Amino acid sequence: MFSHGSKSSPETPSPARETPAPAARPSGEPSIISADLRVVGDLHCSGDLQVKGNVEGDIKSRSVTIGSGAHVQGSVIAETVHISGSIEGEIKAPAVSVAKSGRVVGDIIHQTLAVEAGAHLDGHCRRMDSKQAKAAETGAGLSSVKAATAPLGTEKKAAG
Amino acid sequence: MILSIGSARSVRGALDEEKSRPGRDGAGHTVIHADLVVRGELRTDGHVEIIGRVEGTINSHSILVREGGEVEGTLLAEFVEVRGTVVGPVRANNVTIGRDAVVVGSVFHNTLTIEPGARLEGRRPWRPHIDRNAEPA
Numbered sequence: 014m015f016s017h018g019s020k021s022s023p024e025t026p027s028p029a030r031e032t033p034a035p036a037a038r039p040s041g042e043p044s045i046i047s048a049d050l051r052v053v054g055d056l057h058c059s060g061d062l063q064v065k066g067n068v069e070g071d072i073k074s075r076s077v078t079i080g081s082g083a084h085v086q087g088s089v090i091a092e093t094v095h096i097s098g099s100i101e102g103e104i105k106a107p108a109v110s111v112a113k114s115g116r117v118v119g120d121i122i123h124q125t126l127a128v129e130a131g132a133h134l135d136g137h138c139r140r141m142d143s144k145q146a147k148a149a150e151t152g153a154g155l156s157s158v159k160a161a162t163a164p165l166g167t168e169k170k171a172a173g
Numbered sequence: 174m175i176l177s178i179g180s181a182r183s184v185r186g187a188l189d190e191e192k193s194r195p196g197r198d199g200a201g202h203t204v205i206h207a208d209l210v211v212r213g214e215l216r217t218d219g220h221v222e223i224i225g226r227v228e229g230t231i232n233s234h235s236i237l238v239r240e241g242g243e244v245e246g247t248l249l250a251e252f253v254e255v256r257g258t259v260v261g262p263v264r265a266n267n268v269t270i271g272r273d274a275v276v277v278g279s280v281f282h283n284t285l286t287i288e289p290g291a292r293l294e295g296r297r298p299w300r301p302h303i304d305r306n307a308e309p310a
Contacts, residue, residue, distance in 0.1 A: 038241070040207040040224070047201025047219055054213005054229055060206065070213055 048082050081114045107146040207241060232305055240273055249305045264303050
């Protein structure tokens with residue numbers, strides 16, 4: 014019924030994967046975690062990320078925007094972080110800004126920090142030196158996402 | 174069981190222009206772009222579009238795995254459209270598998286559409302109704 018004979022084996026699933034493509038490819042547009050989405054796990058992004066929903070886990074990205082209805086439980090490591098929502102966890106980024114609707118319970122490790130009047134801050138605000146800032150920039154970038162993931166198809170076949 | 178092969182032209186892209194299509198009850202639209210890797214479970218009543226990579230279970234009203242998108246884990250939804258790669262079981266009421274798709278794992282379905290060229294490995298058991306809130310993910 015289906016042409017079983019011409020199927021590729023699971024080890025080489027599709028032509029797009031024959032060359033070891035990076036697990037994360039550059040994308041011009043921000044990824045969006047919508048308001049009704051709940052993520053239990055980590056997010057690794059080499060580009061821009063907009064969180065409007067709930068995330069229980071760590072976020073590593075180039076830029077992170079936590080929207081006003083969003084709730085994050087976990088750490089955020091990025092180059093730029095904008096917070097209009099709620100976060101329980103450490104924020105580590107060279108540039109951090111907290112809007113007046115923002116609520117941060119945890120430390121903010123930053124180089125530049127902007128906080129609007131009315132924001133809820135509960136934690137230490139520590140400054141990172143320029144060496145740490147450079148490490149944060151490359152650490153949140155594409156290279157760490159590539160290293161962290163293996164190409165699909167090298168895993169064993171999932172049980173049906 | 175409704176199985177249609179080859180005449181999927183009208184169905185192809187049914188979920189493609191879903192950017193403005195709300196999920197059930199006008200719920201949201203999540204986009205996992207090419208540069209995002211999610212390791213964990215996603216749960217929503219809206220629409221999830223995957224252009225990047227997800228390692229874990231996705232429980233949603235509708236799921237679209239675009240070309241280049243990869244999921245390693247279970248897809249549990251009312252509507253599932255796969256144009257990329259899925260390794261793991263798919264449990265949905267309405268499943269569409271595109272011609273460049275690779276699906277490794279069982280596809281539990283009520284309605285199944287497979288375009289010529291799709292690569293499938295696993296059983297495709299028909300179930301009268303799949304309840305994503307009751308189904309063990």
